[in-house]
Structure formats: C-alpha cells, structure tokens
Amino acid sequence: MTDRIADFGVTLVIAPHPDDEVLGCGGVIARLADAGRDVHVAIATRGRAPRYSQEGADRVRREALAAHELLGVTRTHFLDLPAAELDQVPHADLNGAMGRLFEAVKPDTIFLPFLGDIHLDHQLIFRSAMVAARPRDWHYPLRLYAYETLSETNWAAPQIEPGFAPNIFIDIHETLERKLAAFACFQSQCGVFPNERSPEALRALAMLRGATVHRYAAEAFVLIREVI
Template identity: 30%
Template sequence: MLPFSEYLARAASFVAELLGSTVVIAPHPDDEALGCGGLLALLRQAGQPTAAVLVSDGTMSHPNSEVFSAPARRAVREAEFRHALTILGAAETEPLLLGLPDGRVPNSPTEPGFTAAVAQLREFLERQQAATVLVPWRRDPHPDHRATARLVQAALEAMPQPPRRLEYVVWAWERAAPEDLPTAADAVQGFRLDIAAALGQKQQAIAAHRSQVAPGVFTDDAGGFLLSPEMLAHFAGPYEVYFEALEL
C-alpha cells in the first residue's frame, strides 16, 4: 500500500479515486464535520460513495436540560448529524446509529456493548464495500474518541481484507499531552490535506450542529457544552490533518 501522502499534490478527483468508497466513523454528532468534513465533501464532488456511522447518542453535551429530555436531546443531535451529512453530500446512504451512551462508549471486550458494536461496524463496512474508513486519532484526548478507535480497530481486525484507515484529529488540537501525539511505534504517517475547494461546505456542516455552537439550542443548561471560538478556529483553515495507518 502506498502512503496516501504521496498523492497530496494531485487533483482532488485523483485523491477520491485512490480512497474509493469511504465510511466516516463519528463518536459524536459534529465530529464528522469538524474532523473530516472537507474530505467527505471532496469525495462526493468526485462522485465517490460515502457513508457515516454515529457511535454515541450525543445526549451528554447538556445533561441538565429540563426542557429537553435525554431522548429529545438525542433526536435533536441526530437530526443535526443528518443535516450536516446532507450538506457534505454524504446522506445518500442511511447512516448507522449505534446509540451507545455519550461519555461511556465501551472501549474493551469486557464492557457491555463492545462486542455487539464491533459486529455492527464490521457488517456495515462490508455492506458498504468500504475501501477507506475515517476514524478519530487513536489517542485523541476524549474517552469516547479513543473508545471509538478501539471499536473500529477490532472491527477491522475481524475483516479478511480491511479498508485503508485514516485517522482524523479533533480534540488533540486543544488538549493533547505529549504522550497523545504520534510516535514511531504507532506506524502512522501524518499529512495535511488541502480542502480549499470544500471549505464552504465544511463550515456550513459545522454550523448545522446548532446545539453545539452559540447561542445553542439547549439553552436551559448554563453549564452545557458549546464549541468555543478558539476550538472552532482550528477547523476554519483550508486543510485537514490525517494520520495514515501503515499497518493494522
């Protein structure tokens, strides 16, 4: 397998041809737009099929809301997820919604839900005939992101011909400790992808997650989560950062 970074200077259509059918795995609604919205839009511009998996139910961004119950928060966030996928051109295939608990995504076979989620992921990737899977960086400093990476890793290990794996960055921009960053032992190659041709779509997709950007939707939880301007600035530039796994 040739490193994807060798192709970065080529046209977006060539990059899309290289990646083929692609599935993005998002721990929470908004990670697909933040981490790889530009690449998803470029793939669709080039006519490649894309599909999405939402791992958690997204309910814990505003756990103290009384106006919105947990099921109502889940419904809002899933609707935002679908809207963002539509903007990115990735809504032709019904997404897989695993519905695992936000903040408590299982990260080992000993935890409830792990084995079933791995089986669902594998079946979905095989059904989509995925040539590439986009997954959070394995040590992205959020427990659900790390757990998602482990779920995907387990699913790929169970596949006779696993797809190419590209790992995208979300929380490492803000919270990474030195030990969270890639090392030679990780067997990955990092690169920046020019997404200038899709930056407008990416920004629209991020904005589609209205509950996560000011002024928000769940306004009765003063301590709830909103993406800060400083955090959003990391995703306003005309590039995205990926790590390519050179081996499973």
C-alpha cells in the first residue's frame, strides 16, 4: 500500500469543539504523528457562562490536551471563540481568527468539519476556514479534506443540505486503538452505547469505513481540493 501520508507536510486539524478532532480524524492524527509529520489541532470554541460553567470548560480543555498528547499532536491552538454562539460573532472576525491561525501554522494539509453538519458552529468554521485557505499567494494549503463527526454529520438532512459522500479513505487499523483511547480521555463527552459518542460506535464506524475499501479500519473524508 502506497503511503501518501508522507506528502501531507504540516497538517492542521480544525475542530469547532473539543473532541470533534478525535471523532473525525483521531486515527489519521496518530498515523501522521507516527510518520514524523507535524500535526496542529485548533479548537475553535470555548464554553462561556452562563451557557457553560467555567469548571466544565476547564475540564474539557484538560481532556483535550490529554487526548492530543496521546495522539502525538505537535501543538494545540485554542481560539476561545464562544461555543454554540458563533452565529453572533461578526463573520469578518471569524475569518480573521482563521486567517491568523493559518498564518501562524502555514499548513500544507487541512482537515475541516463538513459543511452539511447539523451544528451551525461546524458550518461557520468550515466557511471561514475556506476563506483563510484561498490560494492567493505561493503558499496555501494544497490539500483540504472534510471529516465526519458522529452525532453532527449523520444528523443532518442530506436531501436538503449537502450530504456526506466520502471519496477519500485513510487506513487507521494500526492507530484505531489510540483513537479510541484518546476519545476516552473526554470523560465528560463519552456516552454509553448505543449513544453515538461511545467507543463502540466509533469502532463500528471505523470498521464500516474500512470494509468499504477492504481494510480493517479507516476514516472517511470528502476531498475539497488537492493541488499536485
């Protein structure tokens, strides 16, 4: 099997909320780290009072850092935008936050939430990241992929909005257990099966995506752009 992971260069995974990055591409993050690639994760939002408690927000941040250490993330970036309230942030400000992130990281490869996700935060982060990723000079992200997030991507209305139809599958059979262990770090977010956000559901999805391309486990993505 040809390992194109080596071509990814500096990779940036953008998560609207803590745990989206593990749900969507935790296996790929670990595989990239094992291959010696620099992997940055940006957590776009943070829970704020009165909607969320300070204690809860601090706890999720600690969980995210523990998960990222396990996966081998190079650096975690916290943008601290308001969770579940991005629609109240001026779009120019959100674009600016993404632009500053891209300027700091200078990523070659981007993983984004899917535009059709049911959560509005996901949709807005996708759009602003696409603004930041515009090819306006000689250095810009050459590869952009949209990942799926259990309980967000699959709860959308594909007959009305964009449906997730993956055309990129990345083998994660060697890193699936680390993905599940990283998700287990999010004790505040883990559910009990048949809750979608449970280790059993994550394993089942990875096995299904893998079997689709005759692999033991995989993560699936929609290719947005690739420049070769």
